[in-house]
Amino acid sequence: MSRHSCWSFIRWNAFICLFLSCVFAQAEPIGSVRVHVDQPTVALPDTLYGLFYEDINYAADGGLYAELVQNRSFEYFPVEGWSSRRGQMQPMYAWETIEPAGGHCVATVEDATPLNSRNPHYLRLQIEKGSDGAGIANSGFDGIRVVEGDVYDFSFYAKRNVNADSPVRITLKTEDGDIGSGRIDGLSESWAKYDVSITAKETTSNASLAITFVGAGVIEMDMISLFPRKTFNGRKNGLRADLVQALVDLKPAVFRFPGGCIAHGQGLDNAYRWKDTIGDVAERKPNWNLWGYHQTYGLGYFEYFLLCEDIGAEPLPILAVGVSCGFRDPRENAGMDDLQEWIDDAVDLVEFANGPVDSRWGKIRAEMGHPEPFNLKYVGLGNEDHHTPQFEERFPHFVRALRQQAPEIKIVGTSGLGPEIPIYEFMNTHGCDLSDEHYYESPEWFLSQTHRFDDFDRNKTKVFVGEYASKGNRLFNAVAEAAYLTGIERNADIVQMTAYAPLFARYGFTQWTAADLIWFDEKTVVRTPNYYVQQLFSLNKGDQYLANETQFRLDLSLEGTPARGRVGVGTWASQAIFDDVKVIAGSETLFGEAFDGTEGSEVASVINGSFDVVGGVCRQNDVSATPAMRLFDRSVEADELIISMRAKKTGGDEGFLVTFGHKPSDSHYWWNIGGWGNTEHGVQCAVASDPTNRVRLATTPGTIQSNVWYDIRIEIGDSRILCYLNDQLIHDVAITKPTISFAASKETATGDVILKIVNPSDQACPTQFELSGVERVDPVAKLTVLTGGRDDVNDRMNPNRVSPQVSELNVASEFSHTIAPMSVQFIRVRTVK
Structure with missing residues (x-):
């Protein structure tokens, strides 16, 4: 684009924004924002926005690592259990x-x-x-x-x-x-x-x-x-230039590597050992990974450290702590007599990165061409480890060794997998500087979690959100992640780092397609809407979060409103009997089903499992069904609802499922009673975009006994779900409706006030903004908008379908602006002394 056409484009965007402002000038504002420019709350850490890299989806060989020959050293071999099209690799593959x-x-x-x-x-x-x-x-x-x-x-x-x-x-x-x-x-x-x-x-x-x-x-x-x-920076044994440039453009502050589950490996023999990845590439020990392909380790720890220098990010290596991946069977644990070599890996890594050239590992670094230290500040111990006695026994030895031999290093522990962060307290007890939590959930979950960290104990271990994604690369996914990040910034005193995951996916070579930040093939790099959200927050972080008050009056109810939809009963890997099902709205009993064959019995459909109505009860007989479900055909259209019934488990591993709010799109809620191996009760929500991924809204320990009748009651309102078992309150779940999310920060070097607005709805929102505590502002602000259709994606045919658009916006200490639907917006206002 020429300078003339670029300037015309900016002026045209400015005209459009001015036109929209005039159109809505007569409309009553339905949003209000007040930012206290003179009231900073928490500092926004330099490390807040980073990247997570794992060799999945051919992110290294065939991807970031620029080698064009596949299987260059004839070390490929078949691995039992691989089922991909590359699963039967052999030494002459390619x-x-x-x-x-x-x-x-x-x-x-x-x-x-x-x-x-x-x-x-x-x-x-x-x-x-x-x-x-x-x-x-x-x-x-x-x-x-x-x-x-x-x-x-x-x-x-x-x-x-x-x-x-x-x-x-x-x-x-x-x-x-x-x-x-x-x-x-x-x-x-x-x-x-x-x-x-x-x-x-x-x-x-x-x-x-x-x-x-x-x-x-x-x-x-x-x-x-x-x-x-x-290659990038012309390095020998280097990296693919266009892919590294995509990382540079994100301006990451932290780079977590070499992976998550890949660090543990399938078993201990397959764990990622950093010492195998350094030195002459011809003498590195190749490995296979649990994602179904081989690794040359041409991209090894030395190259990772160089990459961190090239992109300006703090390196954060992740090391296994003598246990294999908790999600692989059988699990393996290094014997306590053999644990020292794993501990040495952690201590020696610090010496390789930071040690003098006359030290054992510092000398190797210098011989590889980098006599200066890499200034490593962080070491990660573990990744999504399960809270087993074996893990508890081994983990403290690593912490003690690093504290004694490398006290300058900040230790990043693991919170375990999932938003319940099962081993966060264990990390706090053992004095980790940060604890790394991971979750891959629906976009609706992220919209509901903007206040996740508001009530965290500020005196405990700080948080690193080291892997997260909303399971999709649509604009709606990116908008939901942006809303979540506004809550991260508000709580940046407890959340010190974040990293979207995974980073790369090569078309046609994927094992994980739920969400990936950057897609590529041999010639094209596709930056997803999620990528642009990460970039916008990274480039517009600011240094101090500013106090603010907001109010928005929008109808932003979830598609999965819990009271509206079909009701049903079921089980998970269990057999059960149900009786006396009642559905009450206000003072009206919509239907009562006693399963006695009387006239007026409710018609129901079996979704899965083996149900029959015999002897005045409804039985589910298939112990293998996961789940078994029988839904009443009549859809409930009430705002408040009470569902009650009796149920008895007659066999199997778990308890009961009570479904409600089931929509034609397959979004639904259910109360999972005696779930997760009959260890917990939980309320879950599934949305249309991914109905098999049921987000836990609440869980509590609990079991169900066999051959015992239970009274079940669920009270559903507009904003709460109350669940009772034998008249005892088990869950009190607040239903958070998504709304427009907002964050504000100030950048010290420029004096800019940065307003960050996320609108996940299909409604435009005329809004009145007020900047208090500032004498005056530059009348022209920079407006950056990421918007489009809810389901828009970027792909090889149209890699720029969703991308940020920059224009100018007329502002003052008080100004009006209409927030576009399904958008992420950044307004940079220059303050003037």
């Missing part, structure tokens, strides 16, 4: 032999005389006499992307038993012919490294790399590599 007319060659993967003990496999190519031009070819990650005029650096280790002076030809090939080549003038009879550069003659995403030989004989090869010369 390779094929090239046999010219009349020629023949045989390729096998061997381990008799390896390059080194940590990289034990190599390719042995036996070429028949007279087979000039025979060799091997690699297809990369479903094709190799090259750009016309760009230089690509090839290297490999090789040796040859005869014809040592015969040349080797390295070629970039397409179906139409060669598009770039290089030549190596012979190979020695012992392992040696060779390299050559190739300039691409055209642009394509479907090239292959061919290595062909003149003459017969046996050639052995390993660590076959092809790198674009244009």
Whole structure:
């Protein structure tokens, strides 16, 4: 866009905003905001907005790591339990032999005389006499992307038993012919490294790399590599420039790596051990990961630290504490006699990052090209660990060792998985500086959680929201996450860091598609609406949160309003009997079902399970159904409701389900009585966008006995759900209706007041703003708006469908502005002394 057209665009946006202001000038404001510019409340930490990186969805090899050859060291092998299309990988995966007319060659993967003990496999190519031009070819990650005029650096280790002076030809090939080549003038009879550069003659995403030989004989090869010369900052063994630039543009303050569950591994043998990932890339020990593919570790801890320097983020490495991933079966725990090596990993990592060049691990860092320390400040211990006796026994040893040997390091513990943060108190007891909590929930959940941290104890361990996402890349998901972040800023004295997760997903190579911040293929980078929310909050954080009062009068009820919809009964992995179901609205009994076959019995439909009505009761007989559900066909249309019944468990693992507010979209509420292995009672909500993901609104310990009748009663109002079991109150759940969310901060360096407004509704909201405690303001403010259709997404066909639009807004210490529907807005007001 030219400077002239860019200026015209800004003036046009300014005109549109002025026009809208005039249109709504006569409308009565339905929102009011007062910001006390002279009343800062909490400091907004420099570390507040960061990134979480995990090698999932091919985020490293085939993604951030710029290597174009797949399976470059022939270390792929089948792993039991993998079921993806790459699940049956074998040592020749992504390779094929090239046999010219009349020629023949045989390729096998061997381990008799390896390059080194940590990289034990190599390719042995036996070429028949007279087979000039025979060799091997690699297809990369479903094709190799090259750009016309760009230089690509090839290297490999090789040796040859005869014809040592015969040349080797390295070629970039397409179906139409060669598009770039290089030549190596012979190979020695012992392992040696060779390299050559190739300039691409055209642009394509479907090239292959061919290595062909003149003459017969046996050639052995390993660590076959092809790198674009244009990596980020031109680094050798570097990273893909466009993907790193997307990170730079987020201006992250913290970078958490190398992953979550991947840090633990499938078992202890598969855990991510940082010492395997440093030194010469040819001597790093490859691994497979629990997401279903192999890792070269070419992107290792040294490269992670360099990346943190490049993007200006504090490194936050995550280490396992001698236990395997709690979600894998069987779980493994390092024996207490073997725990020291895991503890040493934590202490030695600090020395690798910060130690002097004459220390053991600092020397290795210096030899890799970085004699200066990386100034590591944080170490994360554990990731979503389950609160087991084995974890409790091992974790304190790591804390003690770091406190004694690296007291300058801040320790980030784990709160466990889920919003219930099951081991936060354990982290507090053991003096962790921060505790890392994770949750992946519906956008409606995030809208309901803007006050999550208001009542946290400020004297306890600080919080790092280290993984979160609203399970989707629609604009609505991004708006919900923005609303949640306004609550984070208000509580920045307790929440010190945040990080959306996961970071990357390569199209066609995914294992996790619920939500990913950046999508990409071999040539395109797609920044999601979620990405732009993260960017807007990072670039407009400010330094101090400002006191404010807001009021908005909008009808923003959830689609899943609990009193309206169908009612039903069911079970989860259990058998049960139900009787005397009554549904009462006010003083009117809408229906009473005694299951006695009398005239007027309510018609019901079985959604799942095996129900029958026999002997005056309704029975659910299928113990395997998860869930079994029988819904009455009549939909309730009341604002307040009482549901009551009797129920008896007759078999299985859990208790009862009482469903209410069930909509045609499949959004619903239910009371889960004796759920989670008959250990808890809980109220859950499922929304249409993801009806199988039921958000816990409340839980409490509880069990259900078999062959005992229970009286169940649920009182549902506009803003509360009360649940009674045998006339004892079990839950009192407040129903939070989403509203427009707001945050305000001040940036010390510029004096700017930054207003952050999130409207998750389909209604425009004319609003009156007042900035008190300031003498005067610059009359023109910067307005940034992210808006569009609720279900809009960015994709390869339209990567900019949803992106921030910048314009100017006329302001004063008091001004009016209409907040667009389904939008995130930032208003930067320059204060004038």
